[in-house]
Each structure stands twice: as structure tokens, then as C-alpha cells.
Amino acid sequence: MMARFWTVLPVLLWLFSAGIATAADExxxxxxxxxxxxxxxxxxxxxxxxxxxxxxxxxxxxxxxxxxxxxxxxxxxxxxxxxxxxxxxxxxxxxxxxxxxxxxxxxxxxxxxxIGTDTPGLTDTRLRVGVSLPANVYGAAIQAGLNRAFDQVANGVYGRKLELLVNPASDQVFVEVASLQAGLQAISYSATDANKLAVIGSLPLPGVANFSDMPASNNFYLLPSIREQASALLTQAALDARSDISGSAPDNVPGNKASQQLTLIYDLGNDPALHALLKELREQARVNHQSLREQIWSAKVRKPGEAVIYLGSAANLREVLASIGDGLVYASAIHIGHASLQLPPAQAARLRLLLPWHTSSPVFDLPTAYSDAAYAAGMVLIEALKRSGRQLGRAELLQQLDQLRDFTVAGFGKIGFHPGQHHGSHGGQLLAVDAEHGIFTVLRTW
Structure with missing residues (x-):
């Protein structure tokens, strides 16, 4: 037995020393x-x-x-x-x-x-783009939106054709674009500051309530921050409270603030990100002269006719609508997802959903909206690549993304980033739900 040990030991020492040498070389x-x-x-x-x-x-x-x-x-x-x-x-x-x-x-x-081999997905003739997607209608819509963008540069950018890889390994791609976050892990890549993988236009998974943006230095979001989206819900409720009987909002007159009772309902009472958000909403409601009553969801009857801001998942949506009589319920189109289209038409008609981006059509379904957002993410990538020049690297791409200002994508709007500010757009649309036909209609933009 000892003889066998002394025979194997030199091999083990060689393997150990080789591993140390490899780590040292890296x-x-x-x-x-x-x-x-x-x-x-x-x-x-x-x-x-x-x-x-x-x-x-x-x-x-x-x-x-x-x-x-x-x-x-x-x-x-x-x-x-x-x-x-x-x-x-x-x-x-x-x-x-x-x-x-x-x-x-x-x-x-x-x-x-x-050098020259340390940046995956980049050659003189090809640039590989990664996207993390599920095999469902949303994944297909996002892929179609990216392909529509890449068709705009069919001959490539500076001679490099863009090649889209769905759910690739992290060492296969140069940049990640429009991945669907939650349920799927985004592409992870460990690199030095000069060689970070840029992540452009990650999209939230519909039907999942998430109140944290989780910013990262190499992530460039196209959508407004969660705080900005929640703030817009309060603003849209105030606009409806000041509307005349025809439904049109009057001009903004100094001092013309809403005097309105709102009920704020949420069903994730132990979420720290949600509680940070609630603190900001309370202050905004105070400034807008909105009386804000808060409740963690339970199936108790609410005061009929009150407007409700619902910060929660789709699971309790039907019960929330049933409990408030004929009042309007304002919620996130992303958090609710397609559940709104499964409501009885009378309930769905009282729902107002905030989509945190612009779409190319006033009437659409949610996968089409995701396709539009993916198209915008693809166009941002193309513009940043053009500005980076032929001598391309990840550092150049990140720098050009940080310097992108007021870049307009048709049907989506203006997109711009600054160092430390990586939410590219600051608007969206308030939607009405047509459950009978399975579509959403734009009521107003913001």
C-alpha cells in the first residue's frame, strides 16, 4: 500500500503544481x-x-x-x-x-x-449576441423583435454580421440583449472591468411582482425604474380624479391638485424593496393631496367606489376587484401579466394597467409589446456598435452606451444613459383591458 502511495504522490504533486501555474498565468x-x-x-x-x-x-x-x-x-x-x-x-x-x-x-x-482571444463572440466578420429566453410566446416575441432590429443591418456593422444565440454558454457571446429576467438566470460572465459583458435592455418576466431594480454597472435598462413606475400609478390616478365626465384631463393649473381617497393594497408585506417604495409613495401622495390608506391584502370588503393602487401579484386580482364595487384598480401590466385578460369583462373594464414603455400600436397584446421592447434594445446595441468604431472591444461598447443621449427608436421613444443612471427611458402607457377580445388599448401616454 505504501509503495502505491509513493508511486502516485509525484503525479498528484505535478497536477497540483500545474493547477497553481495555470492560476498564476491567468x-x-x-x-x-x-x-x-x-x-x-x-x-x-x-x-x-x-x-x-x-x-x-x-x-x-x-x-x-x-x-x-x-x-x-x-x-x-x-x-x-x-x-x-x-x-x-x-x-x-x-x-x-x-x-x-x-x-x-x-x-x-x-x-x-x-489579446484578441480574450473577448468571446467577437471576430473580424461576426459578432455574437446572447439572449436568455424561455420556450414560450414571450420568448418567441422577443426573439422576433431582435431579429427585426438586426434586419436593419443585414450586412453587419463595420463588416461584422450580428448573430443571435438563444440561451448560449457565457463564453460564446460578446454582449447580452433583451433577456427575460426571473425564472431564468441571465448570462453570467466574470471578467475584469475592461472586459465586462454589457447587458442591454433586460425585460421583466410578466406575471411576477418584483420591486427591486438590482442595478449593475454593466446593465443598461431600457425601462423606467420601479420607483418611477409606481410613482406614475399615483399620478395616473390623480389625473383620472381631475378628469371631467367625458374622461379628458383638464389643463394643469398651479395649485390644482387632486383631492382623492386612495387605497394602497400590497400582498408582499415582508419585501424590503417594497417597503422602501411605499415610503416614497406616501410622500408623493401627501404632496398631491391624496389620502392614502394602506392595507396588506386580505379578502375583507373595502369601501365601495374607492380607487385602488394594487402593488401585488395576479393571484389576488379577481378578489381585489370584487371587493371594491365599481372603483378603478391601478396596477402594473408586468406584475399582472395575462391574468387581466382572464377576468370577467365587467371586472376587466375597471382595471387600469401601467406598461412602462411605449408600443408601436394603440391596440396590442402583451407579447407584441415585448417584441417592441426587444426591437428597441436591438437598435440601442446597433447604435452603440456604430459609435464604437471598427476597433471594437467591450470597454468601448460600455463607454458608448454610457454616452448615449436622446437616441430615438421609432414606436418606442427616446433612450439615453449617463454614468450612474442606466434607466434609458422615462415614460410609458396607461392601458385599458379588453378581456372579451384579449387585447389592451392605450388610454394615455406619460
Missing amino acids: QAWQRGQAMYHKGWNGQAACVRCHGNQGQGREEGGLRAPPLAGKPDQQHLQRALLEGVGSNGQTLHPLMPRYHIDAASLNDLLAYLNV
Whole structure:
């Protein structure tokens, strides 16, 4: 037995040491990647002249040569420290003379060995786009919306054709667009800051009540924030309270605030994100002179005729409508989903649903609305790719998304982002429900 142990031990030690070496090599190129993109001790970053993929760039009649696949440490050291090229000639004065230690030089060299292969889904002729979708009517609608957008650039962007991959592995795609969140995990990708996977236009799963936006630095949402959506529900109720008998809202006159009794019903009493939201809604109701009575849902009879803001799932919707007589109920079209179309027509007629984006038609079903939102997400990607230029990398794409201002998508509206503000649009539509015909009708936009 001991003899067998001493025979196996060298193999185990070799495997262990090989694993350490692999991890160390990966850490080295990742450190080198950070230097390439951000510079070293305040000195100029290589990416500025040589490109995100090390291809080299031409500007003002000068061309910075490609760096990818140049593993010769001696030549790299002479170029960085002495400004001498591999042919022995002095490099252009615009090439900085760096002060860099041997360990950092090795890290940079390790990155130059892999640059150009460290960004999945990107080649000279193809750009792969990932989307996480279920196999249902919403998944099909989102896929159709993205394909409709990509048809606008059938010949590609800077010669790269856009290829849509449904539910791909994380190492297959360059960017993620219009994935349906909840129930499915979005594509996860661990990378350095310079190589983060951009996530554009994630869409909420219909029929699921969610009160948290969970922002991330590389996520660019097309829809208004949850807080903005809930605030719009109160505003829409106030507009209806000030409407005349014909249903048209009067002009906004200073001091003309609603005096209205509202009941706020919610059925997720232990949700911290919901409680943070409720605090803001109470303040808004106070400013609007709205009397806001709150209740966690139970099947007790409400005061008949009161308007209700319902922040909850579809499970209790029928009972909420039945308990309030002839009053209107305002809710999220996303949280309620298709359950509103399964109501008796008389109940559905008292429902007002807020869709947090614009659609291309005044009459539609919910999958069509999702297709429109996916189309808008695809058009945002295309615009950001055009602005990023041919020398494309994930860092360039993220930068261009952060700088996107007032970009208009036909049938959807204006979209814009700022650093730290990644909710691209700030409007939506108030819908009436036609359960008899299975459609929604736009009452007003906001």
C-alpha cells in the first residue's frame, strides 16, 4: 500500500503544481490586461493607440503597429523602455518611454500573448449576441423583435454580421440583449472591468411582482425604474380624479391638485424593496393631496367606489376587484401579466394597467409589446456598435452606451444613459383591458 502511495504522490504533486501555474498565468495576463487598458503608474495606456484588441490604429497619418501575438520579451522591453523597434530603428516620439519593473513587464507580455482571444463572440466578420429566453410566446416575441432590429443591418456593422444565440454558454457571446429576467438566470460572465459583458435592455418576466431594480454597472435598462413606475400609478390616478365626465384631463393649473381617497393594497408585506417604495409613495401622495390608506391584502370588503393602487401579484386580482364595487384598480401590466385578460369583462373594464414603455400600436397584446421592447434594445446595441468604431472591444461598447443621449427608436421613444443612471427611458402607457377580445388599448401616454 505504501509503495502505491509513493508511486502516485509525484503525479498528484505535478497536477497540483500545474493547477497553481495555470492560476498564476491567468492572474498575470489579467494584471497585464489592466495595465494595457489603464496604463501603469499614471503612464499612458497602450489601448489608446494600439486598440482594444491590439490590432493597431491609424490616426492623423500615423499608424500604431499591432501588438497581438508578440511574445518576445527583449523586443518589448526595448520598445517600452528605450523606444527602439524590433528592426533596431528609433520609434516615433509619440511612443512613450515607460518606466516599468520586470514583474509588470512580464504581466504585460502575458496579456499580449492572449489579446484578441480574450473577448468571446467577437471576430473580424461576426459578432455574437446572447439572449436568455424561455420556450414560450414571450420568448418567441422577443426573439422576433431582435431579429427585426438586426434586419436593419443585414450586412453587419463595420463588416461584422450580428448573430443571435438563444440561451448560449457565457463564453460564446460578446454582449447580452433583451433577456427575460426571473425564472431564468441571465448570462453570467466574470471578467475584469475592461472586459465586462454589457447587458442591454433586460425585460421583466410578466406575471411576477418584483420591486427591486438590482442595478449593475454593466446593465443598461431600457425601462423606467420601479420607483418611477409606481410613482406614475399615483399620478395616473390623480389625473383620472381631475378628469371631467367625458374622461379628458383638464389643463394643469398651479395649485390644482387632486383631492382623492386612495387605497394602497400590497400582498408582499415582508419585501424590503417594497417597503422602501411605499415610503416614497406616501410622500408623493401627501404632496398631491391624496389620502392614502394602506392595507396588506386580505379578502375583507373595502369601501365601495374607492380607487385602488394594487402593488401585488395576479393571484389576488379577481378578489381585489370584487371587493371594491365599481372603483378603478391601478396596477402594473408586468406584475399582472395575462391574468387581466382572464377576468370577467365587467371586472376587466375597471382595471387600469401601467406598461412602462411605449408600443408601436394603440391596440396590442402583451407579447407584441415585448417584441417592441426587444426591437428597441436591438437598435440601442446597433447604435452603440456604430459609435464604437471598427476597433471594437467591450470597454468601448460600455463607454458608448454610457454616452448615449436622446437616441430615438421609432414606436418606442427616446433612450439615453449617463454614468450612474442606466434607466434609458422615462415614460410609458396607461392601458385599458379588453378581456372579451384579449387585447389592451392605450388610454394615455406619460
